[in-house]
Every structure is written in structure tokens, then in C-alpha cells.
Amino acid sequence: MKLSEKINMLSMKSTKANVPHHKNTLHKETVHMPAPDYVKMRMDQHIGTPCVPVVKEGDSVKVGQVIAQSEALVAAPIHASVSGTIEKIEELVLDNGQTVKGITIKSDGNQMLDEALKPPLIENEVDFIRAVRESGIVGLGGASFPTHVKLNASQDMKSNIDTLIINGAECEPYITSDAREILENPYDLLEGIQAVSQHLNVKEIMIGIEDNNQQVIQFLSDILSKDRETYPHVSIKTLPSIYPQGAEKILIKSCTDRVVPAGKLPLDVGIIVLNVSTTASLARYLKTGMPLTSRRVTVDGSAVSNPGNVWVPIGTMVKDIIAFCGGYKEEVHMLLQGGPMMGAAQETDELPIIKPTNAVLAFGKSDMKEHEEIACIRCARCIDVCPVNIMPVSIDQNVRLKNLDELQTLDLDVCINCGLCSFVCPSNRTLVQNIRVGKGMLRKLAEGGKI
């Protein structure tokens, strides 16, 4: 921990949550990981309807070939990330105990590209949306919402949309994959912005970056001032490095001062938000026709030998990624996909990464937090830090008491699951976890079920 961080924690800022940054891998250039022996492609790489395999066991596939599809609107096709043979199609058990179909591809090590891949021909808006869908791109910042749905939903309200916000806040500790995207492929990002802003016909584009990434801000603003004529509407918005700056509604408020009404979308206030890596991937697809088959993953944490950023085929097993980074240097006690504030703890490293996996983090014993819960002392820190101004402690109490009348008055649906309330709780209470339980109770109540 830096001295400044220590002083902050000890003194004036202690009611601010002070989520640490730990951007240790910011200066580590991305290393390409060779194709692993096999990959497992989960059918739920996105929010929405899972895909259905369109290949069968024994088929041979090439990189970029569609292996799973869905007719549903909220879905995106899944492409082979390695060339080889379909070894198995089976049910995978996930970290939450649920199962989902997965396709195992045994790699031939050649990474042969599908010959049919070519840049999409785009003559009108319908072509554009279809191309975005065929790219397989979903929100790569962790949200995994199919990008074509976001851009298409805007069609009806197009005249309303005046601003495109590119989310480069990357507020979760440790993760630097978006920052590396900007530093390594700035023109992919800018071309992606151009394509999307042309489609949406927006004249105001902001790239939101947290102020602890000065190097990234400087680098990008140099490029923008050099190419002012090419990208006249793009500006950088420097954001305070305060978690959860990258949460969509918080980002929108910081960038434009607009408030998205509860239960509404950014679209309703004339805004579209896209993540940095999502936008850059889209540019690469439009240029080359290569769909989303690999991505940058930040590998970090006290138990990893060589932390860094790795370019990985989607579907690669976590254990293979860790092995590529020198393996574990101590006994692992916590293994995460995503950041420590909102990511998912894995029961095993024999699970594959999916499209929205921006980080794989492994921690040793010294990084484990206390779990023992004691009585709430009503210190109100959870209320003070809540970015959406709800009262986590009151919700938690009423969830435990199953007091549904009271719960309905506490604005649970506004909660963005950022986890700050649980982070600051001095009594280790499971606040955000119980808010989620409460949301479930209210949903059940609305459907007429018994609690």
C-alpha cells in the first residue's frame, strides 16, 4: 500500500469507502498466450438466451467459425476460438451450482482461420446491426449485454440520442485490461467510436477515464489533439478515481450530470454507453471480419507468480491462464473471474473464461477478508457511501425479518450491486448479498408467489 493510501485510510477520508486501486499491471504490455490444448465454450457467454450448439462431436472447426447460435433477440453467436475438433458437448457445472451446456474444442495448435471470414459489407443501418450481431460482441467490461441489442434498441429513439459515452473508468481494483487496450490499440478504439457514432448520428462523444490513470489520459489526449480533424467530436472526461465510477448510471451522472430514472435505460436520457474493449473489438471486426474469439485478461493477485495482461482465446481454462503466468506462487484461497468487488469466486480453476471475463485474480491467505458477522451498530457507513442513495442497513434488516411491506418502500430496484455497503461494513454484514435476496423476494411477491 502506498503511503498516501495509508494516510487516507487512517484519517480524513475514512467515511469515503477507499476501495484500493492496485493497478499493478498497468505498465505490463499484453502478452499473447498460445492456443491451449483445449477450450470449453460455455453457451451463456452473454446476458439473455443461451446459445445452442450448431456443431456436433467430431466436427472439425476453424478459428472464427460459428459453433453456437440463438434465434432469440437478446443473444450473440459464439465462435470457435481455436482450430481443431469438437471433442465433447456436455453440461458444465458453474460456480453458482447451475449447469450450462459447453462445447469442448480440442486444439490442433495451428490456429487455422475460417476461410469464410471477411469484412462485413455495410450499406445501411440494418446491415450494421446485423454485422454487430454476427461479430459475437457483447459488453466486455463485465456486463456481457449483447452489443447489437444496445445499438439496435436505439433505432426507435435515435433522434433522442445525443451522446456516446465510452466507459474507460475501470473502477474495479487490479483490472487494467481496458487501460492496456487504449495504450496498445488507440486507433481501434477511435475507429470503433467513429463507426458507432456514425450509425447513431451523435455529435458528442466522451471517453471517461479515472484520474489515477494519468498516463492513459495523457497518451489519448495527445493522439486526439494530433488528429483533431479526424475525430472532432471526441473528448476525454477525467473522472475521480472513486469506486463504482464505471457503473453505467454513475458514469452517466459524472460525465453529463444526467440522472437515469429508476427502472429506465441510458437510452431514455439520450445516452449510449459502450466499454473501451467492446468498442475496439467492434472496429477490429468491421476491418477484418474476425469475430470475437479472444480478449485481453488481467491476471493478478498475491498468489500469481507473474502478474500481467494476457491475450487469451475465449474458453481457455483458468488453470491454463495461470500456468502461462508462471503458476501459483502460494496456496490459493480465493480465485476470481472479474474484480474483487463484483466478480465471481470460483470453486475450482477448471472453469473456462467467457467473453466478459476481464480479469482472473488469485489470492493467498493474507488477502482473505474476515467473514464473521457481528451485530450492526447502525454506524450508517453503508448509507454514507451508497452511490445510489439507498439505505442498505434498513433493507438488510427487513430482508432478515421478511418484512415485505417495509421492503417495498426502500427502493431496492435502484441498487446496482456495487458491493460498497458490504465493503465498508465494520461488522462484516452481508448487505449487498441480502439486497439481492430482497430483490428476489419482491420479484416473487409481484408474481404472486409466497415468500
Next chain:
Amino acid sequence: MKNLITAAAPHIASPFKTKGIMLDVIIALIPALIAGAIIFGPRVLLVTVISVISCVLSEFVFRKILKKSTSISDLSAVVTGIILAFNMPAHFPLWATALTAVVTIVLLKELFGGLGFNLVNPAMGGRALLRIFMVVMLGLPIYGQLNPNLTFDAIGSATPMVYQAAGAYEYVPSYWQLFLGLRFGTIGETSKIALLIGGLYLMFKRVISWHIPVTYIGSVFVLSFLLGQDPLFGILTGGIFLGGFFMATDYTTSPMTKSGKIIFAFGIALITVGIRHFGVFYDGVAFGIITMNLLVPFIEKLTKPKALGVNKEVV
């Protein structure tokens, strides 16, 4: 891989823990304890230790009897014990000290469910019980004798406020004496400078926010002035600082919302000054805090923060 935890996010936590908060409160109380020991003599320490031990032991035993988890390691009983002692005179009988402490913990804290569930600040409730039962019924003294080794102008045997009420202004201590705490009173309430140091420490460590102490002390000042009293004398006498920094700010018995804290503190000030000015009893601070403690749920309902984007129309 068998040790992997699979808890729900978030997976990291702030290093600020309940025990640390209580420890900070204990640290913040030390200047006033030292001041008390200087002003009233070393017996102050004995009374405080007996009070703390009685609080901790009674909490431990009570929870054991009810087969509840042991909670003494959260240090909240230690805090209650010290603050309770601060409300006693230095030469309070030790049996009465212990009895008050046991009644406070059992009746006002544990019977309501323990830490976080009590309606009334235990130490404040304990002070009120002590005043009513021990002093009025048993005839025990309210205020302590000054340390005989301490040289300063002889004052009779009662509180400065009583003197002022009687019009005996020549015996009233100076502002400076009041600020230092060189007057009769209970162990921890007299030295304003010591309480101020502790209070500022708690604000610096962000254990408490400014809302309650500033609103409370400020309102007592203004209200005293409006009622034609000496406002500086008003805030430097009685338990205004002890109450404002250490008792009204008790998390469990004060509102959690910022605006609620301001309403709460103003209410205490109103009752404090009201009792002092119009009442027959002069323990305005204690009854102000206890009354407002009971109104906390309503104040919180009134001041519920507006959630982001709720009741907002699409533009």
C-alpha cells in the same frame, strides 16, 4: 484447491472494524479521564475501573445465561462502562457504581437485544436512573469533591449552575476555569478542553461526523442567548460537551441519516435549554438525549434519502 472460498461478492473489505471504532472511542475518552483524575483525585480511576469491569462482566454473564454468543470482544461494554463512570461523582460508593453498571447493561442494553438494538443510550439512561434512584432516593451525592491538592478559589459544594440560579454570582467560576474543568461536577463532564480533544479526535478519525456535536452545542448556545442567558456559560456548564460528543453521537441511538442527525441534535438542544430554563430539574442533557433517542425511528422515516433516479421523469 480445496481451500477456495466461494462467498458472494464483494471479496475484499475495508480495514475499519467495529472493534477498531470502539477502540477509537476509548482512546478519545482518555483525555477526559486524565483530566477527571487531576481535578477530582485518583479515586476517579477506581470508580471508572469498577464501572467498566461491572459492565463487561454483567454483559458476559447475562449473555451466557441466555445462551447467546459472547459479545464482549466488540469492546462496546467497555465504552459504556467508561462513559457511565464519567457521569458519576468521584467519591461515589463502589457498590453503587457496580450496581448502576449492572442495571445499565442488563436493563437498558441486553434486554433489548444487545449492541445495536437498545432504544436508549445505555450510559445516558444509566445516568438518569442514577440521578433518580441513587441521588434522590438514597441521598447519594451528585457531584464530587475537588482534589484537595488542587489550589483554586474556594467554591461551595454544589454545581455552578445552582449558584447562578441563586444569584450568587461571586462564586461562579470564570470561563477559563469552566473550560479547563476546574469546578464541581461528575468525573468526566467538567473538562471541556479534554472532551473537545477527544471529540476532535473522533471527528478526525471519522468515527463521528460534525452533524450532532456542532448542531447540538451550537443550538444550545443560540437558544440560551435567545432566552437571555449567558450563552458561553450555557455550553461550558453541565454535560453539554460529554453529551454532544460522546453520548448523543452513539450510533445505535441516533439517526443514521445526515439530516436526521441535525434534527435530532436540535431537538436535544431544545429540551436541554427548556429544562434548564423552565424546569425544576437541571439534568437537561440526559433527558434531552433520552427523549430524542426514542424519536429516532420517526426521524429516520422523515429523512429517508432520495434514491438516485426515483420519481424522475424521462426527459
